[in-house]
Amino acid sequence: MGTQKILLCILELLFVFVLHSWAExxxxxxxxxxxxxxxxxxxxxxxxxxxxxxxxxxxxxxxxxxxxxxxxxxxxxxxxxxxxxxxxxxxxxxxxxxxxxxxxxxxxxxxxxxxxxxxxxxxxxxxxxxxGDECQMTPVIHVLQHPGCVPKPIPSYACIGKCTSYVQVSGSKIWQMERSCNCCQESGEREATVVLFCPKAKSEQKRFRKVSTKAPLECMCRPCSTIDESAIIPQEIAGYADEGLHSHFRKSF
Structure with a gap:
């Protein structure tokens, strides 16, 4: 039975290859x-x-x-x-x-x-x-905030798009349902350290605070999980060159 399934899979792949070869x-x-x-x-x-x-x-x-x-x-x-x-x-x-x-x-x-x-x-x-799957890395404005500090918008990236999901009756257990849910998420990340001005700080040394933030390295459709989007403004960036983004972020391994 296992050998028969493997042969059928091979035949299906050959059929797909032939169709793609014939149709231009x-x-x-x-x-x-x-x-x-x-x-x-x-x-x-x-x-x-x-x-x-x-x-x-x-x-x-x-x-x-x-x-x-x-x-x-x-x-x-x-x-x-x-x-x-x-x-x-x-x-x-x-x-x-x-x-x-x-x-x-x-x-x-x-x-x-x-x-x-x-x-x-x-x-x-x-x-x-x-x-169906249209998950892309999109430029956004990320507003960095910290209590007592002036909010600072920086150019960043977000994963935005749509991915295929489905719920169907199981082929092997018809009394059960099969679920597949994919979301547009990051694949790898980059980190940045940005300095915020905090005028209400009590000591002079703490008026400038370093905060860390992250951005996607790439985007792809992956199994769903919770994504925090509270600090992302989904708007296009005008006038920011790629060099400005790379100066903020570095790869995180």
Missing amino acids: ENCETIPTEIHVTKEEYDDMGNLVRSCSGEVSVNKCEGICNSQVQPSVVTPTGFLKECFCCRENYLRERLVTLTHCYDPDGLRLEDEERAIMEVRVREPAECKCYKC
Whole structure:
């Protein structure tokens, strides 16, 4: 019986290989045009101007191989493989909006306010990825805090995305359920030491306090466990270069 299962597994793998060899994948980076609108506000929250324009960007589009086949070794009785055409990585660049209007809807003509530069992120390369698992390392602002000290935001990383989970009837024990739960988590970590200013400290020596923090080294879908996200602000970082992140963090072994 064991030998028969091994042979069936080998046949399934060969079947998958043959399907991938026959069907040609065609996931490409294709130029497209989108309409972008950006509004600018002053410190009081009042609208200063609104700019728009047609912008050329890249998109991912194409064909990826997917299949469903009978299987005697999977609990569901089917071996499913689904692949989607999406970005391998993103790049950021500046684009110019040339149609700017004041709050009354009047076209702005002066050189300083007639155009606006905005940052956009677009696919730089496209590939076929397995559907469902989209766990990526994303830049965030991590606010470091300590009682009596001034909070200090630093550039950091967080694992953000989605992972496949399921609950199903057991194939071998139909009165039981099989559960699989994966979460987007860190794989390895890096450490940083940051100095906080503490104006309320009683002694002069303690006005500057060193605190340690950690960030993911890589991200991947792993079995779920508790993750502390209380100090993470899930927002994009603007204007931080990679060197700034590496200057804070070092690998932790």
